[in-house]
Amino acid sequence: MKSIMDKKDGTCYLCRLLYGDHTQKTVQEHHIFYGTAKRKLSEKYGLKVYLCLYHHTGDIRGTKEAVHRNKEIADLLHREGQEAFIRMYPNLNFLKIFGKSWLSVEAITEIMMEEKTEADGQMAAVSEGIIWHEPLDGEIPF
Ligand SMILES: [Zn+2]
Numbered sequence: 001m002k003s004i005m006d007k008k009d010g011t012c013y014l015c016r017l018l019y020g021d022h023t024q025k026t027v028q029e030h031h032i033f034y035g036t037a038k039r040k041l042s043e044k045y046g047l048k049v050y051l052c053l054y055h056h057t058g059d060i061r062g063t064k065e066a067v068h069r070n071k072e073i074a075d076l077l078h079r080e081g082q083e084a085f086i087r088m089y090p091n092l093n094f095l096k097i098f099g100k101s102w103l104s105v106e107a108i109t110e111i112m113m114e115e116k117t118e119a120d121g122q123m124a125a126v127s128e129g130i131i132w133h134e135p136l137d138g139e140i141p142f
């Protein structure tokens with residue numbers, strides 16, 4: 001499945017997030033939740049990002065912010081991934097599927113409330129004939 005979090009445009013997800021750096025780099029695909037079983041789930045739900053070598057496994061500058069070497073960075077991406085999952089698949093239970101939650105109940109509630117408001121807004125616009133939104137691949141049509 002294509003990433004629901006990122007597109008392969010030669011920029012690094014963490015360089016953008018941490019430094020606002022949109023420059024082109026050599027990037028590698030990173031599965032947000034890794035290890036044998038979780039990697040498959042990341043693939044299935046599109047929870048992948050593109051990372052420069054420094055942010056993936058480390059490079060000549062070291063491994064300080066490399067996701068596979070730094071738990072805080074890994075958890076930052078876990079939270080980003082869980083949020084993307086909740087927004088993309090509002091009817092699926094992340095905790096049940098991945099066996100763990102990286103977000104607080106408050107954070108999850110906030111994301112779900114935001115999504116609900118947006119969905120209601122879109123539904124109203126559709127029913128009023130203002131827009132017709134063609135469902136994207138994998139998106140739940142309404
Ligand atoms: Zn980077």
Ligand SMILES: [Zn+2]
Pocket residue numbers: 029030031034056068
């Ligand atoms: Zn990786």
